[in-house]
Amino acid sequence: MDFKIYYDSRKKLIEDFLEKRMAKKGISKVDDAMAYSLLAGGKRIRPVILMSTAEALGKKGYDYLPVACGLEMIHTYSLIHDDLPCMDNDDYRRGRLTNHRIYGEAMAVLAGDGLLTLAFEVMLEQKNVDKKVLIETVREIAMCAGNFGMVGGQGLDLEYEGKKVSADELRRMHAGKTGALFIAAVRGGARLAGSTSEQLTALTRFADLFGLAFQITDDILDVKGDAIELGKPIGSDEKNHKSTYVSLYTLDVARVMAAKTTAEALQCLEMFGENAEPLCEITRMMCNRRS
């Protein structure tokens, strides 16, 4: 399998779906602000993971594009709100000006609200899935995205600001802030593809470890990455006095942790044989990435 071809083909399906969906215009210019951030490229890692997880269980990933792309809308809304002056106050994202720097703060708040709402509308358009399974999947995605997951993690991030946090607190914050949406992607793909409870347990553990490895890598890149490839300035965590796996453990230890966690994540996929090869490759890619 040529992984690059695999990944690009899935990404293309996602980009096409998102573009087509955003061509259906709402009643105001909020749509432009929503499209600006949603159609700004990016790795589309969450929807690809959802599709690849379904494929690990022998199903076709493209059958689940509405739910997969809903996840990308949720991710994008969280970036828009995260960049706001009252939050991280970032000017650049993926090499372009942030949403509020183009459309103003008020419109950026609405663009985020609009994308979060549209995510649920789109996910509930999913066809060819048992209705009970769809309801349970979307309900769980909401739980992962809200005060029990991503929004809760962002809340902890605010609470911890300027404070020295413990390793446990850092882990809990990231489990919410970035981990929960990966769990939503993996479990969402698994549920839609009709996983057994044993498979769901293994995949949940995979998602948990993947999220951790992803975050440690992110923290390493904020210190050692390339500003142009990343599309944002280096050292923003330190500037914002944020605790990271690097500040808490040193760069060398963080690198070992990332490698070890990645290996453990890969082990969880062994039971799925070669169907899980794309998911394995995604995991390796995310841990060796430079942006």
Place this chain on the structure above:
Amino acid sequence: MDFKIYYDSRKKLIEDFLEKRMAKKGISKVDDAMAYSLLAGGKRIRPVILMSTAEALGKKGYDYLPVACGLEMIHTYSLIHDDLPCMDNDDYRRGRLTNHRIYGEAMAVLAGDGLLTLAFEVMLEQKNVDKKVLIETVREIAMCAGNFGMVGGQGLDLEYEGKKVSADELRRMHAGKTGALFIAAVRGGARLAGSTSEQLTALTRFADLFGLAFQITDDILDVKGDAIELGKPIGSDEKNHKSTYVSLYTLDVARVMAAKTTAEALQCLEMFGENAEPLCEITRMMCNRRS
């Protein structure tokens, strides 16, 4: 029928449901900020309307509390974001300090995000409804709340700021900003209760007229209301240079419009006989309200 007893009993069911649901705590203090605004009283008009609409069709309103209360969460999130410094910059709401004045801007953004997300989680917990009907109902509520509805209307509000708007533009903005969620409440209640398409058409027209009468009354109260009863200062629309039905048509004409629109709304309910009496009373109440 004693309408006050009727209304208070429905409101109590809603308050109890919301309190119980918020007792299930997420992982951060975002929950406190969410509860501060959600449990701050208010008329709970949207969830009551959903229940009363189901009752107009001969069903029990309390069977649909999860979807009804999801609407209240969506309404509350929109108020929190609307009050932000970058939006209307309001210090008071329902007689109490606004969310960001207590918890800070960043937390208020998250509290809104958390409530919007929780709304979908809770609505998808609805039991005893055909799954296909539930999916269609929640999907339509998302459409009414997002860039095709409420968020879109708020976008138009921003676009129109400081600009002289036409009657058509004002109507379109309010149809999104306040009307769409009333349509969601009425059509949601109707769908859940298994309405025929003829009933759904009549109720949709009712909701549309109700929303218009509600908004005109709101604009009148902003000029002639009582600051203490309203729990917010009078004249904020004029202060913020917002076009209203009063500024566009004069106070006297706005009053006639409100009365006429209310009468038309009531006509749409005639076909439902005495089952629709609570919905009629709610309509009369909202047009004679002082706060």
